[in-house]
Amino acid sequence: MIMELSSLTLGEYSLVYNLFSFTIASMLAAGLFFILAQPRVAPKYRISLIVSTLVVGIAAYHYFRITGSWVDAYTLSEAGNYVASGKPFNDAYRYVDWLLTVPLLLVELVLVLNLSREKSSSMLTKLVIAAGAMIILGYPGEIAMDNGTRALWGFLSTIPFVYIVWVLWKQLGDTMGDQPERVRILFRNIRLLLLGTWGFYPIVYMAPFLGLTGAESQVAIQVGYSIADVLAKAGYGVMIYAIAREKSLAEGYSLEKAAA
């Protein structure tokens, strides 16, 4: 069941290691920001910042674990490169992370859209079920030894994925019309960020099909997922904050007045 780990050069090993560390630092800093910046948005939007904090907190925890697993899975050889230590590298951390954070990311976005309560909850129910299906269907392919199995589960996982992206894209488009100018620009940007970052995951998943060697594909997968996670969680949270801030200002919220 375990994917064989190829030997890595010092450069390849370190690239992944340092990117994990970069991801932890980014997630923790983003979380600190979402906590400290709460008074800067109107009270009704603070729940989006709270959810953002949870997302990056969960991600920071998993990246600590992933880093530990990465360190344990390799040993520095006499020749100066990193060879498999025999301990498996635990891919499941990512999937557990996504199982928790993807529904929260959806909640964050739907909350900041400020739809009617009925509309929000019916939309969220469908999206969260689709997100669960997407992640659970992707995992068997991720740990599969052969590319055929990977492709099959990857394809099944893509069906709920496309559904989620399509619903969000459409909903963001529908909501955009009613927003003030500056908020509209932010909505357009978050729609592009969403498509860009979410679209990145299936590409990374498909890395083994791109003619890369074992080592190259291992590194590409870790690098790709880490960058995608930073953008889709910390970067996305900052955009949600920016939207909440602009909406607060547009609705006459002022920290000066609130503090007075």
Added chain:
Amino acid sequence: MIMELSSLTLGEYSLVYNLFSFTIASMLAAGLFFILAQPRVAPKYRISLIVSTLVVGIAAYHYFRITGSWVDAYTLSEAGNYVASGKPFNDAYRYVDWLLTVPLLLVELVLVLNLSREKSSSMLTKLVIAAGAMIILGYPGEIAMDNGTRALWGFLSTIPFVYIVWVLWKQLGDTMGDQPERVRILFRNIRLLLLGTWGFYPIVYMAPFLGLTGAESQVAIQVGYSIADVLAKAGYGVMIYAIAREKSLAEGYSLEKAAA
């Protein structure tokens, strides 16, 4: 690819170790101050304190990691000195740290200048791109085995560096005129701190050229960067706070009134 680590005396090893610990304590204390002192500045300046908190938080994280890597990279020998353990010392932490914190330091300063929104964002875009280029170009030289390569990348990295320092120096000068007397003095001081601390980094980078032995140059680099980081992050954040506080007072902000 790995820079060979020279053996260190107990004193050399401990100097670096204790300075790392000093840096962690300074960063955490500064962060705590920036959080707790928020009510002392007018609401519009609090974002600068929030960003200062992120900067020292990210730095504290990296100094914990750097300390761990330092401890792992050496073993206490029978003879009582510290010899390379075979594990590489990870220089990349500093560069990852700078990649995250330098843009935030620029944001901090530009925010406290309180320029128009358009001016701020166009200036920040250019500065942040230059900061990224500066750090990315510096790294290959930092990990290079030979001084020629180090000098080449160091030189390339200096071009965006000079650009950033020049833009900030000029902008601070331009803004100074409009400020109340006390704020003007603080602007003059932060301009000097900026030049002094930023100017320190290239000197440290060039340590291997100053005729130091391997051990001396290793120690000089770690000591130099740590001192520069404390001043450029914690010290700089305190000055940003002082500016924000003076501006708040000059604009009639009073904690007593705000709390009442």
